[in-house]
Amino acid sequence: MSLTAEPTLFEKTSPGRRGVIPPQENTGLNWRDEVAAELVSEKPPELPELSELEVMRHFVRLSQLNYGIDTTMYPLGSCTMKYNPRINEVTARLPGFARLHPMQSEDTAQGALEMMYHLQNHLAEITGMDGITLQPAAGAQGELTALLMVAAYYRKRGEDQRKVVVVPDSSHGTNPASAALAGFDVVTVPSNANGDVDLEALKPHLNEKLACLMLTNPSTLGLFENGIQTIAKGVHEAGGLLYYDGANMNALLGNARPGDMGFDLVHLNLHKTFSTPHGGGGPGAGPVGARGELVKYLPAPVVDRVDGKFRFFKPENSIGRIRTFWGNFLVLVRAYTYIRYHGPQGLKEVGEGAVLAANYLLSRLKGHYEVAYDRTCMHEFVLTARTSKKEKNVKAMDIAKRLLDYGYYAPTVYFPLIVEEALMIEPTETESLETLNRFADTMLKIAEEDPDLVRSAPHSTPVSRLDEVRAARKPVLRWEEGLS
Amino acid sequence: MNYVPHTAGDRQKMLASIGKQEVSELFDSIPPGARLTRALNLPEQLSEYEVALHLEELASKNMVPSRLSFLGAGAYRHFVPAVVDTIIQRSEFMTAYTPYQPEVSQGTLQSIFEFQTMMCNLTGMDVCNASVYDGGCAAVDAVFMALSISGRHKVVVSEGLHPQTRELLRTYIDTHAGELIEAPLQDGRTVWPELNDEVACTLFQTPNFLGVIEDGAALCARTKEAGAIPVVSVGDPCSLAVLKRPGDFGGEIVVGDAQPIGLPLSYGGPYAGFVACKKQHMRRIPGRLCGMTVDSQGRRGFCLTLQAREQHIRRDKAFSNICTNQGLCALAVTVYLALLGPQGLKEVADASANLAHYFKKQVASLDGYKLVLNQPFFHEVLVECPGSAEALLKTLEGRGIVGGYLVEKDYPQYKNCLLFCFTEANGKAAVDELVNALQHAHRPLEGATRS
Ligand SMILES: Cc1ncc(COP(=O)(O)O)c(C=O)c1O
Numbered sequence: 001m002s003l004t005a006e007p008t009l010f011e012k013t014s015p016g017r018r019g020v021i022p023p024q025e026n027t028g029l030n031w032r033d034e035v036a037a038e039l040v041s042e043k044p045p046e047l048p049e050l051s052e053l054e055v056m057r058h059f060v061r062l063s064q065l066n067y068g069i070d071t072t073m074y075p076l077g078s079c080t081m082k083y084n085p086r087i088n089e090v091t092a093r094l095p096g097f098a099r100l101h102p103m104q105s106e107d108t109a110q111g112a113l114e115m116m117y118h119l120q121n122h123l124a125e126i127t128g129m130d131g132i133t134l135q136p137a138a139g140a141q142g143e144l145t146a147l148l149m150v151a152a153y154y155r156k157r158g159e160d161q162r163k164v165v166v167v168p169d170s171s172h173g174t175n176p177a178s179a180a181l182a183g184f185d186v187v188t189v190p191s192n193a194n195g196d197v198d199l200e201a202l203k204p205h206l207n208e209k210l211a212c213l214m215l216t217n218p219s220t221l222g223l224f225e226n227g228i229q230t231i232a233k234g235v236h237e238a239g240g241l242l243y244y245d246g247a248n249m250n251a252l253l254g255n256a257r258p259g260d261m262g263f264d265l266v267h268l269n270l271h272k273t274f275s276t277p278h279g280g281g282g283p284g285a286g287p288v289g290a291r292g293e294l295v296k297y298l299p300a301p302v303v304d305r306v307d308g309k310f311r312f313f314k315p316e317n318s319i320g321r322i323r324t325f326w327g328n329f330l331v332l333v334r335a336y337t338y339i340r341y342h343g344p345q346g347l348k349e350v351g352e353g354a355v356l357a358a359n360y361l362l363s364r365l366k367g368h369y370e371v372a373y374d375r376t377c378m379h380e381f382v383l384t385a386r387t388s389k390k391e392k393n394v395k396a397m398d399i400a401k402r403l404l405d406y407g408y409y410a411p412t413v414y415f416p417l418i419v420e421e422a423l424m425i426e427p428t429e430t431e432s433l434e435t436l437n438r439f440a441d442t443m444l445k446i447a448e449e450d451p452d453l454v455r456s457a458p459h460s461t462p463v464s465r466l467d468e469v470r471a472a473r474k475p476v477l478r479w480e481e482g483l484s
Numbered sequence: 485m486n487y488v489p490h491t492a493g494d495r496q497k498m499l500a501s502i503g504k505q506e507v508s509e510l511f512d513s514i515p516p517g518a519r520l521t522r523a524l525n526l527p528e529q530l531s532e533y534e535v536a537l538h539l540e541e542l543a544s545k546n547m548v549p550s551r552l553s554f555l556g557a558g559a560y561r562h563f564v565p566a567v568v569d570t571i572i573q574r575s576e577f578m579t580a581y582t583p584y585q586p587e588v589s590q591g592t593l594q595s596i597f598e599f600q601t602m603m604c605n606l607t608g609m610d611v612c613n614a615s616v617y618d619g620g621c622a623a624v625d626a627v628f629m630a631l632s633i634s635g636r637h638k639v640v641v642s643e644g645l646h647p648q649t650r651e652l653l654r655t656y657i658d659t660h661a662g663e664l665i666e667a668p669l670q671d672g673r674t675v676w677p678e679l680n681d682e683v684a685c686t687l688f689q690t691p692n693f694l695g696v697i698e699d700g701a702a703l704c705a706r707t708k709e710a711g712a713i714p715v716v717s718v719g720d721p722c723s724l725a726v727l728k729r730p731g732d733f734g735g736e737i738v739v740g741d742a743q744p745i746g747l748p749l750s751y752g753g754p755y756a757g758f759v760a761c762k763k764q765h766m767r768r769i770p771g772r773l774c775g776m777t778v779d780s781q782g783r784r785g786f787c788l789t790l791q792a793r794e795q796h797i798r799r800d801k802a803f804s805n806i807c808t809n810q811g812l813c814a815l816a817v818t819v820y821l822a823l824l825g826p827q828g829l830k831e832v833a834d835a836s837a838n839l840a841h842y843f844k845k846q847v848a849s850l851d852g853y854k855l856v857l858n859q860p861f862f863h864e865v866l867v868e869c870p871g872s873a874e875a876l877l878k879t880l881e882g883r884g885i886v887g888g889y890l891v892e893k894d895y896p897q898y899k900n901c902l903l904f905c906f907t908e909a910n911g912k913a914a915v916d917e918l919v920n921a922l923q924h925a926h927r928p929l930e931g932a933t934r935s
Contacts, residue, residue, distance in 0.1 A: 019565075025838065031837035031840070056570075096543025102750075102751050108881060137810070172796075173797070181659060282811045283808070284808040319655060324619060324752065329751040341535045343530070349486045356502075409585065475773070
């Protein structure tokens, strides 16, 4: 693998060099003749000039500076970095999907609508919900969508005073951010010594101001929320709603459904549980499910079948449109492919495999690393490097960076915020026993290594630790002449 | 089937290490009432071969003409070179996560930096983020930025902004206690109403939804006189290669969807929204930003930066809740722009605009068809049809042509008008075929009832 730095496109430009030439057409006229000169630019855009081969090599070399699931185990907790099956990439590239224009008539897009209709139903069954919207582009947009539904629901019922959204202190940052964006007051409740929501601390908030409690289950600690039924009862008795952050749904596939636990709204991350690639940051999809009366508030449009034809329609009390067009459609195609390939039994085995792998890895690391909550975990678990930090001055970040030297991606670090020096590990079901063993052996080795070596890691990556303070203090966010 | 590699023997070893007999014991923390005791009611599993056939069958029910589609209306089909898809299928790009560990994510990070740079160059802005969900969401983000920067509450939006983006603004605006004021078009061009010191920003699109090139300089100047922030939404970003850039005519925040420059139509997503702005608004921009810095040995490197704006640091005080964005789509755009270069992108824009102007000439000479607007336009043309435009679309469909966009759904004042879009992917012969179909289509329709 070439580890040398790759110059930017802008340093490789050569005036007059061409890459790909687009189709040309002689119409015998020039549109500029009909448009006022002050609207037109005579200067060509400032873009680099390279040959096709130069562009190809540039990006292939850049790619080689990355770790991905296909190159190594990626134990990034909360992100469910499982294998991304290539059949998904094939189906998402079928011309009948990839070339379909979003504004075409429903009659000319029946195959697309049919797929969406079935995917809605499958996700409703998997989560135990009554209705699904496929529109949100990611988990965070799903959260915001659901919270706008919550707001609309209470407005309609004349309960505008319900302004409070409660989140546990272990929640993901998007939960409080989405709640605040949707106009709610955010209240954070602590977790107890067991890692569950502290019921005593929650109680005072179960009142006429409560709009919604947002829970991740399994929680971001990788633990099944023991008090879930008590919590659901309490929230509902107070007239509130229960929201399920489905980032961790992978653990429960086929074994439990948020709907059966008392959740009223859910979002799923198709780019986690349903294997669509993360793409170095996106795109994903964050479908939202709703139960009972809330189905009427889903954003427009949803797909239904009327007289044998598939149609878009707007639910009765819909919050309206939350993005353009019909969702991250090609991501939906991938998730649908994944579900059809697995069927009910295959999905159940996915969940079980994920939980088995996590517990196995935990059993291998226990005794060598401090476990934040020593319980049977679900699909992931959290270690803490607090003692290591105190005794050896080796922090969670140091261990994470040292793993990079051994060719692994790092666990999620410093999240959830309630665990000091957190290392959150999620192996996923697609890692073999041999890989899990190699990873565990490496972790054990790092635990014994010279602290200096670990603290200064990584040593064998294309670059060493970056000066993030400088990046923020003097931001260079684009290439300019004179940079080097 | 599944992708779980654990053999029965593996499972035994793993369970033994954990100290359990059965995998099901690992789920004992789920209370009985919440545990699913039946199989999920889903269709039975298919083999990879069968699933491919099933999806092919679904895809074949959609109509996807290669050259004979004249729909634009916010999603544009341009030629995409083969290298783009080859690169975005590289495992190391496609199967990586958000670059939280920069030491092993320099490929993703540098490509984001290159995306930011090229989008800044195209728009004339100083900063561009690493992508947001789509162009509509980008416009919403820009409006929120302006509300928070200005401390004012009114948002004046042109009727020429994409109708779905206007719908989005209506969905989201209450959360920020903003007030939307819609500025109607006059002969297809935006005219601002009285702007006062309550106005946080104005927002217009150019080329606008009806294809018209707005007088950006005048619209931005009026906005700034009122102390408000001019937000510009870019219609089709390839137009930036040949039209004055928003940064040149006074825009301070520029948003849009980069789909037309590198991404297939994909039935509406995933695309790549972007928010770009002038330096003074930089610390209010939502989404990820990649910055250039050095590593501990002084070598050049890239990392995510100014993260104090984001949800994972600021939680309920964050400017935006975005986490997963449209990274791989932004990479496709980056590769596309590198391949096309300045000359290529200009040729794409010129070919598109020339075909549209060629069509305009032809259609104007057809019996019964009328050009609706008398304004400069880019690659979309609004045409009034003789009789029902909806019926005409059906007739064209029967001939394998995906006709224009029926604007009366969103602009009731333009009854029986179709918005036709042209790009280099159509070619002149396809335009001739469309003109021919239009000429012959309306005859049998004459006297037909209007819908
Ligand atoms: C627990 C949890 N909730 C919500 C999210 C947000 O999802 P997305 O990144 O798809 O917006 C994440 C993803 O990182 C997560 O881990």
